[in-house]
Amino acid sequence: MVKLLEVIKKNFKILIRSKSSALIILFGPLLLILLVGTAFNTSTFSAIKVGSYSGSYNELSNSILDKLSQEDYLIFKTNSPESCIQGVKTGAYHLCTIIPDDLQVSDDANNTIDIHVDSSRLNLVYAVKGAIINSLGERTKELSQDLTSIVVNQLETAKSALQEKQGVLTSLKNTNEQFTSGIVTMEQSVGQLGDSDIVTGELKNKTAALKAQTNETRAFTELEDLISVLETQLSAVKSITDVIPGLKEISIAESSQLVDLERTSGKLITSIEAIKVRDVETLVSPIKTSTQSVTTERTHINYLFPTLIMMVVMFVSLLLSSITVIREKISPAYFRNCISPNKPLLFIVATYLTNILIIIFQLVIVFAVMAAIQPEILNTLLQVSGAVLIITSAFILLGMIIGYLFNSEETSTIGAISLGTILLFFSNTIIPLETLPASIQNLVEYNMFVVSDSLLRSMIIFESSLSNNVQDLYILLGHIVVFIIGIAVIYKFSSKRFNIKRYFHK
Amino acid sequence: MPSQIEVKNLSKSFGNHQVLKNIDLEIPSKKIFGIIGASGCGKTTLLKTIIGFWEADSGKVFYETRELAKNENSIRQIVGFATQDNAVYPKLTVKENLEYFGTLANVPRNTLKSNIEKVIRFIKLEDAADEIAENLSGGMQRRLDIGCAIIHKPRILILDEPTEDLDPILRREILSLIKRINQDETTVIITSHLLHEAEQLCDEIAILHNGKVLRKGTPEQLRSLFSKDDEIHLITLKRNYKAIADAIKTGAVKKIDRYSDRLVIRSTNSEQTVKKILSCLNRQKDKIVQLDIRKPSLSEVFINLVKKSGETPRGH
Numbered sequence: 001m002v003k004l005l006e007v008i009k010k011n012f013k014i015l016i017r018s019k020s021s022a023l024i025i026l027f028g029p030l031l032l033i034l035l036v037g038t039a040f041n042t043s044t045f046s047a048i049k050v051g052s053y054s055g056s057y058n059e060l061s062n063s064i065l066d067k068l069s070q071e072d073y074l075i076f077k078t079n080s081p082e083s084c085i086q087g088v089k090t091g092a093y094h095l096c097t098i099i100p101d102d103l104q105v106s107d108d109a110n111n112t113i114d115i116h117v118d119s120s121r122l123n124l125v126y127a128v129k130g131a132i133i134n135s136l137g138e139r140t141k142e143l144s145q146d147l148t149s150i151v152v153n154q155l156e157t158a159k160s161a162l163q164e165k166q167g168v169l170t171s172l173k174n175t176n177e178q179f180t181s182g183i184v185t186m187e188q189s190v191g192q193l194g195d196s197d198i199v200t201g202e203l204k205n206k207t208a209a210l211k212a213q214t215n216e217t218r219a220f221t222e223l224e225d226l227i228s229v230l231e232t233q234l235s236a237v238k239s240i241t242d243v244i245p246g247l248k249e250i251s252i253a254e255s256s257q258l259v260d261l262e263r264t265s266g267k268l269i270t271s272i273e274a275i276k277v278r279d280v281e282t283l284v285s286p287i288k289t290s291t292q293s294v295t296t297e298r299t300h301i302n303y304l305f306p307t308l309i310m311m312v313v314m315f316v317s318l319l320l321s322s323i324t325v326i327r328e329k330i331s332p333a334y335f336r337n338c339i340s341p342n343k344p345l346l347f348i349v350a351t352y353l354t355n356i357l358i359i360i361f362q363l364v365i366v367f368a369v370m371a372a373i374q375p376e377i378l379n380t381l382l383q384v385s386g387a388v389l390i391i392t393s394a395f396i397l398l399g400m401i402i403g404y405l406f407n408s409e410e411t412s413t414i415g416a417i418s419l420g421t422i423l424l425f426f427s428n429t430i431i432p433l434e435t436l437p438a439s440i441q442n443l444v445e446y447n448m449f450v451v452s453d454s455l456l457r458s459m460i461i462f463e464s465s466l467s468n469n470v471q472d473l474y475i476l477l478g479h480i481v482v483f484i485i486g487i488a489v490i491y492k493f494s495s496k497r498f499n500i501k502r503y504f505h506k
Numbered sequence: 507m508p509s510q511i512e513v514k515n516l517s518k519s520f521g522n523h524q525v526l527k528n529i530d531l532e533i534p535s536k537k538i539f540g541i542i543g544a545s546g547c548g549k550t551t552l553l554k555t556i557i558g559f560w561e562a563d564s565g566k567v568f569y570e571t572r573e574l575a576k577n578e579n580s581i582r583q584i585v586g587f588a589t590q591d592n593a594v595y596p597k598l599t600v601k602e603n604l605e606y607f608g609t610l611a612n613v614p615r616n617t618l619k620s621n622i623e624k625v626i627r628f629i630k631l632e633d634a635a636d637e638i639a640e641n642l643s644g645g646m647q648r649r650l651d652i653g654c655a656i657i658h659k660p661r662i663l664i665l666d667e668p669t670e671d672l673d674p675i676l677r678r679e680i681l682s683l684i685k686r687i688n689q690d691e692t693t694v695i696i697t698s699h700l701l702h703e704a705e706q707l708c709d710e711i712a713i714l715h716n717g718k719v720l721r722k723g724t725p726e727q728l729r730s731l732f733s734k735d736d737e738i739h740l741i742t743l744k745r746n747y748k749a750i751a752d753a754i755k756t757g758a759v760k761k762i763d764r765y766s767d768r769l770v771i772r773s774t775n776s777e778q779t780v781k782k783i784l785s786c787l788n789r790q791k792d793k794i795v796q797l798d799i800r801k802p803s804l805s806e807v808f809i810n811l812v813k814k815s816g817e818t819p820r821g822h
Contacts (some may be wrong), residue, residue: 002609002615003609003610005815006606006610007606007610008608010595010598010602013597013598013602014598017638018597065677124809166694260747330516331595331596332589332592332593332594333593333594333595333603334593335559335587335589335591335593336587336589336594336607336654336655337610338559338595339557339558339559339582339585339587340582340607340610340611341579341580341582341583341610341611342579342610343579347811352526
C-alpha cells in the first residue's frame with residue numbers, strides 16, 4: 001500500500017510539474033464545460049441562413065419570408081435560383097427556398113415552394129428541414145384557415161337564409177292548399193248548378209206558358225229579360241267552370257312543388273346542421289399532432305450533458321492513460337522500476353489509480369458546473385457517479401493498452417485519438433445508428449461509447465437507477481475484464497519489445 | 507575467493523542476432539569487477555540479463571548460490587543498478603527520487619529518511635537535495651543515479667558505463683565515488699569501453715567481444731597473459747632516434763615505433779636493451795629526458811585479443 005501511494009504520488013508530481021499537463025488537467029474540463037455550456041444552452045436553432053429566390057416577390061411570398069425572419073432565420077434574397085442553390089453547396093446558406101413568381105393561392109396557380117438542402121450535412125439537414133417546413137407549414141395553415149373560413153361562413157349564411165325562408169315556404173304551401181281547396185269547393189258548387197240551359201229553357205217554357213195564360217205582358221217581359229240576364233250570367237259561370245279543372249291541376253302541381261321545395265330546404269338545413277366539424281382550425285387540420293417529450297422541456301445542454309460527460313471521459317481517459325503509460329515507458333527511470341523488487345501489477349494499478357483520480361477530479365468540476373445549471377442532477381449524483389466510475393475505468397484500461405502497445409508519445413496520442421474518433425463516429429452522436437447496416441448495428445451496440453452514453457442518458461435524463469441498466473453494466477464490466485487480461489499480456493511483451501528497439505538504436 | 511555471482515553458460519539473442527554466447531563468469535565478492543569491450547559487444551545486455559531484466563535463452567545466474575530465475579525479487583533486493591541513461595525521474599527532486607526508489611526497494615519508512623540523508627552526503631549533493639533532477643548538471647545527475655542505485659544499501663552494485671559522456675573532471679568524481687562505494691564492502695560490477703579507466707579501477711576484468719568472454723583476470727594477469735615483453739618509452743634531448751634504433755635493433759628488440767617526441771621499443775630483455783641505449787646516448791653525447799619501462803597497456807592487450815579472435819567488433 002505504501003508503495004502504491006508512493007508511485008501514485010510520484011505520478012501526480014510528474015504530471016503537475018509539467019506545466020502544460022497541469023493546465024490541461026485543471027482547466028481542460030472547465031474550458032470544455034464553459035464552451036459547451038455557452039454554445040448549447042439554448043433550445044432552438046439560431047442563425048440558420050436561408051437563401052431565397054423568387055422572380056417576383058408579392059405580399060404572400062414576403063409574408064412567408066417575414067414569418068421565417070420572426071423565427072430568427074436569416075433570410076438572404078438571391079438574384080437567381082442558381083446562386084441560391086450554389087449558396088447551399090458552398091455553405092453560405094443552410095438551405096434555399098425557391099418561391100414561384102407572384103405566389104398566389106388559387107387552383108390554377110403554381111404555389112409549390114422548392115426547398116434545397118445539403119443532404120451531406122447529415123446532423124443538420126433533418127433538423128433544419130423539419131424546422132423550416134414547420135415554419136412554412138404554419139404560414140400555409142394560416143392561408144388555409146382564411147380560405148376555409150370563407151367557405152364555412154358562406155355555408156352558415158346559406159343555412160340561416162334557408163331557415164329564414166322556411167316559414168315563407170310553409171305559408172305559401174298552406175295558401176296554395178287553401179286555394180286548391182277553394183277551387184275544389186267552387187268546382188263542386190259550380191257542378192251543383194247542373195245544366196243551366198235546361199233550367200233556363202224550362203224557365204223560359206214556364207214563363208212562356210204563364211205568359212200565355214195571362215195578359216200581363218209587361219211583367220213577363222221583365223221576367224224574360226231577367227231570364228235572359230240569368231242565361232248570360234250562367235253562361236259566364238259556365239265558362240268559369242271550364243277553367244276550374246285547369247286551375248285545380250296547376251294548384252295541385254304547385255302544391256306538390258312547394259312540398260318538394262320545403263322538403264329540399266329542410267334536407268339542406270339538416271345536412272348543414274349535420275356537419276359536425278365547422279371549426280376552421282379543425283377543418284384545416286382535422287388531425288392534430290402534438291409531440292410530447294418524455295422528459296421535461298430543457299435546453300440543449302441538458303440533453304447534451306450525458307454525451308458531454310462521455311466525450312470528456314472517453315477522450316481524457318484514452319489520452320491521459322496512454323500518455324501516462326508511454327511517458328513512463330520512455331522515461332529512463334522506467335528501467336529502474338522494472339528491476340525493482342516489485343511485481344508489474346504494482347505499476348499497472350498505480351497507473352490506473354492515478355488516471356482515475358485525475359479524471360474524477362475533472363468530473364467533479366464538470367458536475368459542479370452542471371449542478372449549477374441543472375440542480376436536479378444532484379438527485380441521481382450517487383448512482384451516476386457509480387456508473388461514471390465503471391465507464392471511466394473501462395476507458396482508462398483501454399488507454400493503458402494503447403500506451404503499452406505503442407512506442408512513442410506521438411504514435412500513442414494518434415492511436416488514442418483515432419480510437420476515440422472511431423468509437424465516437426460509430427455512435428449516435430454524429431449520425432443515428434439506425435442509418436448503419438443491420439450487421440454493423442449489431443456490432444456497434446457493444447461499442448463502449450454507445451453503451452456508456454445510453455447508460456448515462458438513462459440515468460441523467462430519465463433518472464433511472466443502476467439496477468435498471470444491468471445489461472449495459474454487464475457489457476462494460478465485460479470490457480473491463482477483457483482489458484485487464486489484455487494489459488497483463490501486453491505489459492510483459494511491450495516493455496521488453498520496446499527496450500529491444502532501444503537496444504538496436506544504440 | 508568465493509564468487510558472489512556465478513554466470514553459467516548464459517546466452518541471449520534478439521531475433522536472429524545472438525548477443526551473448528555461452529558466457530561463463532565468476533564475480534568475486536567485495537571487489538570491483540570490470541567488463542570491458544567495444545561498443546555493441548553485449549556489455550549492457552549481459553548486465554541486464556544477469557539482473558533478470560532480459561530473460562536468458564539458456565544458462566543460469568546465481569547470486570550467493572541462489573538462482574536468479576527462482577529468487578528474482580529477493581535477489582533484486584540486494585542488487586543496485588545504475589544505467590548509462592541516468593534512470594531517474596527528471597521532474598522529481600533529488601530527495602524525491604531517492605525516496606521513491608527507496609520505497610520501491612522496500613527500505614523501511616523509519617530508516618528511509620536517514621538513508622536518504624546519508625546517500626545525499628555520500629554522493630555530495632547536499633546543496634542540490636531539493637533541486638529538480640533535470641536542472642542538475644550531467645555529473646550530478648550521474649551521481650544521483652548512483653545514489654538511487656545504492657539507496658537500499660545493496661550488496662552488489664552494477665554500473666553500466668558510469669563515466670560515459672562525462673568530462674575528465676566529472677569522470678574522476680564518479681570513479682572516486684565508485685571506489686568509496688567499494689570500500690564500503692559493496693561488490694561493484696562495472697562496464698566500460700574506456701580501457702585505461704577499467705585498468706585503474708577494477709580488481710578483475712573480463713574482456714567481452716561479440717558476445718563472448720575472451721579473457722578474464724586481474725589487469726596484471728591480463729597484461730601478462732598477452733605478453734611477457736616490456737615496453738621502453740624513451741625521450742632524449744637531441745631526439746636523434748634513428749641512431750638509437752640502429753644501435754639496438756638486433757637481439758632482444760622485437761619492435762621499434764618512432765613517434766614525434768619519443769621512441770617506443772618492445773623488448774624481451776629490457777635490461778640489455780636499456781644498456782645498449784645508454785651506450786648509444788653516451789657515444790652521441792645525448793641526454794635522457796624520460797625513460798619508462800612498462801608492460802603493454804590493457805588497450806593493447808584488448809586490441810591484440812580482438813585481432814586474435816578474428817572477429818570484427820560489431821558496429822565497427
